[in-house]
Amino acid sequence: MNENIVVVGGGPVGAFSSYFLRKSGNSVKWISGKKITNSAAWSSAGLVGPGLSFPLPDYEGLKGNMKWLFRRDSPVRLGMGFMLSNLSWFSAYSRSRHKILSESGKKSQYMLTTGSMKILDEFVENYSMGIDIVHTGLLQTFKTQEEMTKISEELRKDGTVKFEVLLPEQCLEREPALGTKKLSGIYYPEESSLNPRKLLSEMRRINRESGIEVIENDIESVKMNGSSVKHVVSGGDAIKGDEFLISSGMGSTVIASMFGLKLPLAPGWGHSITYDDVKERPHMPVEFSEDGVYAIPMGNSLKATSFFEFRGQSFKPPAERFEYLKRVMSDKFKFLDGIEPASKSSGMRPCTPDSLAILGKSSKFTNLFWATGNCRQGVMHSGEMGRLASILIDGGKIPEEFDLFSPSRFSV
Numbered sequence: 001m002n003e004n005i006v007v008v009g010g011g012p013v014g015a016f017s018s019y020f021l022r023k024s025g026n027s028v029k030w031i032s033g034k035k036i037t038n039s040a041a042w043s044s045a046g047l048v049g050p051g052l053s054f055p056l057p058d059y060e061g062l063k064g065n066m067k068w069l070f071r072r073d074s075p076v077r078l079g080m081g082f083m084l085s086n087l088s089w090f091s092a093y094s095r096s097r098h099k100i101l102s103e104s105g106k107k108s109q110y111m112l113t114t115g116s117m118k119i120l121d122e123f124v125e126n127y128s129m130g131i132d133i134v135h136t137g138l139l140q141t142f143k144t145q146e147e148m149t150k151i152s153e154e155l156r157k158d159g160t161v162k163f164e165v166l167l168p169e170q171c172l173e174r175e176p177a178l179g180t181k182k183l184s185g186i187y188y189p190e191e192s193s194l195n196p197r198k199l200l201s202e203m204r205r206i207n208r209e210s211g212i213e214v215i216e217n218d219i220e221s222v223k224m225n226g227s228s229v230k231h232v233v234s235g236g237d238a239i240k241g242d243e244f245l246i247s248s249g250m251g252s253t254v255i256a257s258m259f260g261l262k263l264p265l266a267p268g269w270g271h272s273i274t275y276d277d278v279k280e281r282p283h284m285p286v287e288f289s290e291d292g293v294y295a296i297p298m299g300n301s302l303k304a305t306s307f308f309e310f311r312g313q314s315f316k317p318p319a320e321r322f323e324y325l326k327r328v329m330s331d332k333f334k335f336l337d338g339i340e341p342a343s344k345s346s347g348m349r350p351c352t353p354d355s356l357a358i359l360g361k362s363s364k365f366t367n368l369f370w371a372t373g374n375c376r377q378g379v380m381h382s383g384e385m386g387r388l389a390s391i392l393i394d395g396g397k398i399p400e401e402f403d404l405f406s407p408s409r410f411s412v
Contacts, residue, residue, distance in 0.1 A: 005393060006031065006232060006239055008219055008255060009247035011041050012196070012379050013371050015203035016119070016386025017245055022210050024394050029241065030207060031215045031234050033251075040249050041196040041379050043272045043347035045294045045305040047285060048120065048380045049138060049191030050113055051161040105356050108401045110160065112357075112381040117192065119383030127206050131198040132299045136284035138191035139166075139175050141183040143290050148184045151289075155186070163188050177282040179334055193285045195298040196379050215239065219248075222258045228366045229259075243393050247371040247385075249378065250313060250348040261364060261412045265373055267348035269309040271321045273329070273341035275302045280335040293328045301342075304329045308349075308376070317346045351375040352410075359385060359405035360392060362412060369393055370407045 003026050007018045010032035018030040123129050142148040152165050164187040171185035172178055208214055217235035224230060231238040246252050256263035275281075281302040286295045293306040304325045309315070322344045330336050352358060352373040362368035371389040374381050388398045 003027070003242040004240065005029070005243050005245065006241035007245045007247065008232065009033075009245075009249065009251070009372070010200075011247065011249050012199060012203065012382030013249075013374065013385045013389075014245075014247040015200065015207060016383050017247055017371055017389045018207050018212050018386075019203070019210060020387045020390035021245075021393060022207070022212050024390055026394075028212045029215060029239055030212050031217065031219060031232070031239065032204065033218055033248075034216055040270070040347035040349050041200060041382075043270055043305070043345040044196045044379050045272070045285070045296050045303065046194045046196040046199070046298065046379055047138065047191065047294065047296065048113065048117055048194060049188060050110055051138065051163070051188045051191055104401070104404055105354070106160070108356070108404055109377065109381070111399070111401055112384045113377070115384030115387070116381055117383075119387065120192075120194065123206070123383075127202070129199075129202045129206070131202055132195040133192060134194075134284070134297075135192045137187055137189040138193075138285045138287065139171065139282075140186045140188065140287040140289055141171060141178070141181075142185065143183065145184050147289065148186060152186055161188065162190050175282050175284060175286060177280060177333060177335075178286070181332065191285065193296050193298070194379070195301075199379065219255055219258070222255070224259065224365070227364070229368050241367075243367045243369065245369045245371060245389060245393060247389070249350045249372060249374075252350065252370070252372040256412060259365065259368070263358075263372075263412055264353055264410055265350040266310055266353075267313050267315070268351045268375060269307065269311050269315060269317065269346060269348055270305060270376075271307050271317055271325065271344070271346045272303055272305040273322055273325045273344045274298075274304075275329075275336065275339060276300065276342035278302050278336070278339070280333070282333075286332075288328060288332060291328045293325060293332075295329060295332065302329075302333075302336075304341075310351075313348060321346075349375050349378065354409075357381065357385065357405050358407050358410065358412070359388060359402060360407050363408040364412065370412065 005021050005026045006029050007014050008031045018028050022028045124133055155163050166185040168182045168184055171183050215234055219232050219234055221233045229244045231240040246255050250267050253263045253265050277300050281297045296303045306325055350373050358370045358373040371385055391398055
């Protein structure tokens with residue numbers, strides 16, 4: 001192909017989409033936004049693996065935990081204000097959580113994850129990407145044997161993910177940084193992790209070296225000509241293109257409104273703290289199940305992430321969210337006692353009502369494409385999402401398993 005493509009969105013999906021479009025011979029302008037820190041990936045755990053690739057919980061599971069979800073200290077919290085103002089989103093969510101869609105969604109999400117893992121490894125090898133990627137697996141810990149047994153039985157029944165059940169002494173042997181904590185565990189050998197902040201920075205470098213024009217401004221307006229997009233305005237300049245791809249996470253809702261469209265994305269807030277230059281740290285990512293906290297080693301740093309709060313886009317995370325993370329980390333890792341996190345951040349994960357991404361050609365405009373709505377799996381799915389988006393824009397076909405992601409289901 002040899003077209004002028006405009007990609008809007010500074011996160012990993014936009015970055016990989018731009019790369020693959022350029023690789024196939026297109027001229028690419030990548031509007032990445034003013035701040036790299038605005039991407040939800042900036043605050044993410046950077047976990048990549050089959051065991052983490054499934055959609056949001058089914059409706060019955062979510063409904064059964066509703067009381068817990070409204071607790072102020074809950075790691076996965078729903079805001080009453082959000083629910084009242086987004087009844088249509090939750091109504092659509094409840095209707096979508098049926099078995100057929102759930103099973104089909106698992107398969108397509110699994111394909112995105114495994115495809116992205118392969119792409120990430122290729123990039124690390126071919127471009128010497130310093131993103132602290134490690135393939136040590138993931139250790140999920142439990143305070144009670146009963147809860148671990150319940151999860152392991154569900155995993156055996158599903159049969160998709162490789163895992164190993166560990167007794168407390170085996171758990172400690174696998175991860176000595178846990179100290180004297182008596183925790184049972186499940187070890188997932190296929191899981192990997194990376195530093196999402198370094199991924200964003202490295203993709204900017206690679207894309208520039210590939211001849212992509214990186215425009216570090218936001219979208220201010222759009223111009224249509226009937227059923228086609230004429231140009232977008234960024235930094236006061238009209239950016240013209242033959243095709244346009246929107247991959248701006250929660251920012252996609254604002255851009256959609258410029259086209260007169262309503263994109264049904266709800267912001268699932270996540271928070272993180274990072275300890276820099278810590279002398280001790282776990283050698284693999286650890287999930288503390290009952291606390292809802294992930295601890296992820298990233299080079300010389302240690303990052304903790306938690307929470308999944310359905311809040312409005314204007315939500316300002318209170319200090320107690322970060323204090324909770326700090327308290328859990330100090331309790332689990334005694335070597336962190338008295339150490340303050342070097343940084344803290346929050347990000348909005350773009351969640352669709354059916355928990356599946358939006359990928360494909362617009363049902364309203366002839367030269368507009370979408371690649372957004374990855375919710376918790378933006379980093380995890382970014383490589384394959386970008387590759388698939390480039391194939392569609394170049395006029396190719398992608399596996400039918402991804403038909404579930406069509407924008408037409410939301411009339412956008």
